[in-house]
Every structure is written in structure tokens, then in C-alpha cells.
Amino acid sequence: MSSVSQSRPQWDVHRLPSAEDRTFLVTGGNAGIGYFVAEQLAATGALVVLGSRDAAKAEAAMASIHSRVAGADVRHLQLDLADLASLKTAVDRLDLGHLDAVVLNAGVALDDPPRRETENGHELMFGTNHLGHFALTQWLAPLLSAAPAGRIVTVGSFAARSERLDLDDLQSTRDYRPKRTYGRSKLAQMSFAFELDRRLRALDSTVLSVVAHPGGALDSLTPSRPPVRVTPPGERLRALPAGLLVQGKDAGAWPAVRAALDPAVRGGQLWGPRVFGLRGTPRREPVPSHMADRAVAARLWAASGELTGTDPHLGFR
Template sequence: MSSPSRNQPWDVHRLPSAEGRTFLITGGNAGIGYFAAEQLAATGAVVVLGSRNRAKADAAMGSIRSRVPGARVRHLRLDLADLPSLRTAVDALDLDHLDAVVHNAGVALDDPPRQETGDGHELMFATNHLGHFALTQWLAPLLSAAPAGRVVTVGSFAARSERLDLDDPQSARDYRPKRAYGRSKLAQMCFGFALDRRLRAVGSTVLSVVAHPGGALDALTPSRAPVTVTLPGERLRSLPAALLVQGKDAGAWPVVRAVLDPGVRGGQLWGPRVFGLRGRPRREPVPSHMADPDAAARLWAVSGELAGTDPDLGFR
């Protein structure tokens, strides 16, 4: 572990100690979420894997413990597509404070038909955005009770080329899976920036930060059996792509920095250094369409109505 001095360059392989802190990662059993959990567990923090699948969470916790001696990891049953269940899930955390939540879990569908949750919401918009929006409300007291709580929202490079349609936020009239996914991630990122503005307005000590993994491929990701298995042939065939993109272990670096770095400020965007696609984490300019306060206000109102949340999400 390295000291958290702001004068030292950030080293992804020498993270500052987070002993005594607790982090919740939604979707922490796979992909970017798994590697963020593994890296954060190595700092001495308690890491809670939010996952609806107990068996997958157990596999992820076993993998982390095999690589991080003394890792303190636990599972929280969490289904972001089931909005009414979220308050009960947060109660099950049984914590007096939470130092950070990483809004990472997501669904990406490649093919029609359009799918809905039990509440009647389009599945990707509901899981990727509405579930995290509602979860934030129930976590607000725990985050506010921490000395310096953080909400880290994991966005996607796919959001850069999309624009929100707040007259049809759930793609009921014109459903195209890839576009619906990109818009759901854009909604997440807009929410992360809007949340920070609202937190600052009420004088909260909680920070809201947005991060994205760049281009993160399974084929360039180191194996963590049984969580993820990359065959040598797959990795060899993908080596030319490594000039532009990276594995999901490296894709987790901006997320981990957004959680840990004492120099990070609310409202910032963190991503990979090389063209926003690969490399060590750095701060990026926030694209104008993600920071538009008028669009964000409309998104906030629509999200609150669909999720049935308090207008201030419990931050006052």
C-alpha cells in the first residue's frame, strides 16, 4: 500500500490503504465490478458485492479471497430491476455508514424483442439507471453518515454518441437495443453529474463522481476462474486490439481511483488515459450533453416519477 499523499502520482498497483472503510459495488460478481471489488479488497476495506445471484457472488468472493489474503468481502442480495425490493436490501446491509457505493451493475441486450421488468419498465433503462437512481435514496443516510461518502457512477463510452429522448425515455415507440443501452448509460452519467450539483447545493459532504472503463474486452481480461475464463488462444488473437483497448481488470482502474483518491472532486469524470479507451486513469472533460442542467432536470423529474422516489433522494 502507498500513502494517500496528493503529491505522489497515482499508482494503480500501489493503492492507498482503506482500512476501516466499507464499499458497496453493484454487480460486483462479474466484469468491471468484479475487478473493482478485487482491487478494493486489497486495500483492507470491507467490500460488499451487490448481486441478485448468490452462487455467482459466492464464486466471486472465493476468487477474491484466493488472491487477496485476509480479504473482507460479503454479499448483499440486490436486484436493481425490482424497485420495491431495494429498501429492504439496504436494510439488510446492517451498517451505520457507507463510505462509497459504486453504481456498476448493468444489462446490455443485443437483440429484440424489447423486455420489461415486473414493474413494466424497459429492462436496460430500469436496471442501469432507474434502479441506481432509487438505490441512492435508500443509501443516502448511510452515505451522509460517512466522513466523506462517495457515489461513483460507472458510465460507458457508448454514451458519448447518444442523446436522451425524454419524451420516450424507455424506448416504447422506437426500440433499438444498442441505442437503448447507450441511452441508459447516458442517463446514468447525467444523473451522476446532476447528483453532484444537488449535493453541493445542500452543503452535503457526499461526492458524486462518474467513471468509465473505456474499451474493456473479455478476451484481454486475465482469467479468474470460475468468474471469468480467458483461453490462451482467445487472448493471443486479441493482442492486436490491445493497441486500442484493454481488459476489464484495467477497465476497473478509473472506478477504483474515483472511490479512493483523496484528490478526486465531485462532478468529475474519470476514464482511461489513451483516447479514453485504454491506459491508466485520468480526469476527462465532461461532454456538454452530459452536463446540460436543463436536460438533467427533466431526466431527474422523469426518473423520480417512474421510480417513485423523494425529489431530493434523501439528501438535505
């Protein structure tokens, strides 16, 4: 073992480093994985902004965080990723001089047909999960560039491993299957994030783009956070056998939190749970070849720019 690795402290998910004077935005920070990312980041002393379209749910999340983190500094930003025209205005309302990191977490997952569309006429999951974050990144670029070492953490999904993008049918207009469309929307996010880091490196930008995924994260294994969510004891008890393979959403947040905080993390990396990529403490994973395909990423980037009228590359320096 090298002296460098010996001197580096082991990452402890329960004893996070201080992040006082830093600011983080978590999209979808009012529920699920995003809530626990926000709660854990708030415990570091940072200002955490919850990006959510539902003000009541955001208020409930902030109340829960305040009840668990003494002196937590949390705010709500009205943010609707399905409404592309609203995103620049939302970022302007942040009223910040810089942003240390954004965790691109918010997402829609539909289980059944029919196919649904955003206000902009895009398939709902692809339009929200990928296109909304693609456009948001452009408007956040000046704030991230103004930080000493800004980070973009994209929350991907284990579901993306078995999917491949159909570049001729990105919006599933010909063959809509909800689970596949969801997996492809997450694959699009991850492909974009890796391509973004390549472009940031070409610019010699101080901003990094990193990907994290929660592995297998179940509500039934997640500790209660009233009024955000209450897990009945019976439900948790019945789910305990599944805990051999998967975990709760509190643990599912660990890879994204490490990707946002750990100074050893580098751009273009993928972080996920240690045990088969499904559960456990976060570790770096090899990037699957289909997620790192530059030709696919270039075509996806061009199509996304046309569909949103934005190009995140242009906002960074």
C-alpha cells in the same frame, strides 16, 4: 509545476492506498468490471460488499477474491435493481452504520430484440441501469451521509458519448434499438450523477457524486479469474492486436477505483482511461456538454422520480 502538484504522490494503479476501516458497496460486483473493482478495493483492506441478485455467482466471486487477496473482507448483498420494491429492504439488510462509497456498476446490455421489461414494467436496460440505481441512491443516502466523506461513483460508458436522450421516449417504446437503448441508459446514469453532485453541493453535503467509465474493455483481454471467468490462452492471443486500442476489464476497473479512493477526486468530475479514453491509467476528462445539460438533467430527474416513486435528493443532508 506548482509545489502542490509536486508534493502529491502519483497515482499508482498497482499500489493503492490503504482503506482499512472503510466500507464499499459495488453493485454487480460478481462479474466483469464490477468484479475487478471489488477485487482491487478488497486489496486495500476495506470491507467490500458485492451487490448481486445471483447468490451463486457472488459466492464464486468472493472465492476468487479470497484466493488472490489474503485476508480479504468481502460479503454478498442480495440486490436486484430491476425490482424497485426490493431495494429498501436490501439496504436495510446491509446493517451498517455508514457507507464510505457505492460504485453504481451493475448493468444489463442486450444485443438483440425483442424489447424486454422489468417486473415494474420498465424497459429492461433503462429500468435496471438507470432507474434501479436512481432509486437505490435514495435508500443509501443516510449511510453515505453518515460517512466522513461519502462517495457515489457512477460507472458510465464510452457508448454514451454518441447518444442523446429522447425525453419523450425514455423507455424506447416507439423505436427500440438495443445498442442505442443501452447507450441512452448509460447516458441517463451519467446525466443523473452530474445533476446529483450539483444538488449535493447546493446542500453543502459531504457526499460527492463522481462519474467514471472503463473505456474499451474486452473479455478476451481480461486475465482469468476462475471460477468467475476463464480466458483461454488462444482467445487472449488472438485479442492481443486489439490491445493497442482497448484493454481488459481489470484495467477497465481502474477509473472507478480511483474515483472511489483518491482524496484528490472532486464531485462532478469524469474519470476514464488516459489513451483516447479507451485504454490506460485513469485520468480526469472534460465532461461532454450533453452530459452536463442542466435542463435535460432536470427533466430526466423529474421523470425518474415519477417512474420510481423516489427522489435521491431527499435522503441527503
